[in-house]
Amino acid sequence: MLEIKSKSDIIIPFEKIGEDGWTNKTELIIKELADNWEDDLQEPIAIDAITELEESLKTTLPNNLKLFYLKFGIAEIGEQLQDFDDIGWIKDIWKDAPEYGPDFTQDDHTVLPFLVSFSDYLGNGNMFCFHSKTKEIYYYDHDTQPFLTKIFDDVSDYIKGCLISCQSDLFNQETGQEKAEKWCEEILIELFGKEVVKKWQY
Numbered sequence: 001m002l003e004i005k006s007k008s009d010i011i012i013p014f015e016k017i018g019e020d021g022w023t024n025k026t027e028l029i030i031k032e033l034a035d036n037w038e039d040d041l042q043e044p045i046a047i048d049a050i051t052e053l054e055e056s057l058k059t060t061l062p063n064n065l066k067l068f069y070l071k072f073g074i075a076e077i078g079e080q081l082q083d084f085d086d087i088g089w090i091k092d093i094w095k096d097a098p099e100y101g102p103d104f105t106q107d108d109h110t111v112l113p114f115l116v117s118f119s120d121y122l123g124n125g126n127m128f129c130f131h132s133k134t135k136e137i138y139y140y141d142h143d144t145q146p147f148l149t150k151i152f153d154d155v156s157d158y159i160k161g162c163l164i165s166c167q168s169d170l171f172n173q174e175t176g177q178e179k180a181e182k183w184c185e186e187i188l189i190e191l192f193g194k195e196v197v198k199k200w201q202y
Contacts, residue, residue, distance in 0.1 A: 002032040005172040007183040013163045017064035017156040042073035062135040062155045078166025080120040090115040105146045
């Protein structure tokens with residue numbers, strides 16, 4: 001059982017998805033989180049379904065994201081990875097009713113045509129997207145211009161950050177969740193920097 005009693009109990013699951021042994025700690029965190037919330041584990045996604053999605057999008061998913069889907073499916077990682085039916089081009093969301101869409105800035109428009117959403121963050125309208133050419137990860141924040149900000153070079157960093165942050169839910173009762181959240185945030189800042197964490201989690 002994974003129980004966060006000290007900062008050293010928090011697991012950093014991998015450096016990059018696909019490296020040797022990347023699934024071991026990842027699987028432990030995902031199973032512990034599912035048990036904590038009494039959720040079922042998600043089934044892996046078949047390569048045929050991934051290929052079908054890529055053909056529909058007319059672009060390829062980041063390789064590390066595909067590896068994650070093949071092993072863990074649309075797993076609970078503390079944020080809401082989108083179902084395959086919901087993954088799509090950001091630019092198409094408001095195409096039928098542009099008057100309801102964001103007032104994208106000039107900087108936004110330079111990357112907007114290339115961004116595909118794959119995570120709904122916390123279901124609050126903000127989304128994480130991958131760049132169809134570079135496979136970098138961008139954050140769509142509906143509250144702040146510019147709305148689109150590059151936040152990670154690789155999807156591994158996003159999923160790793162989620163798997164670290166969600167461990168605050170596994171806090172020891174004597175320790176308390178507030179302290180566990182503080183430790184998780186400190187680790188995220190050590191890995192990604194204060195500005196990234198501030199943009200992402202605040």
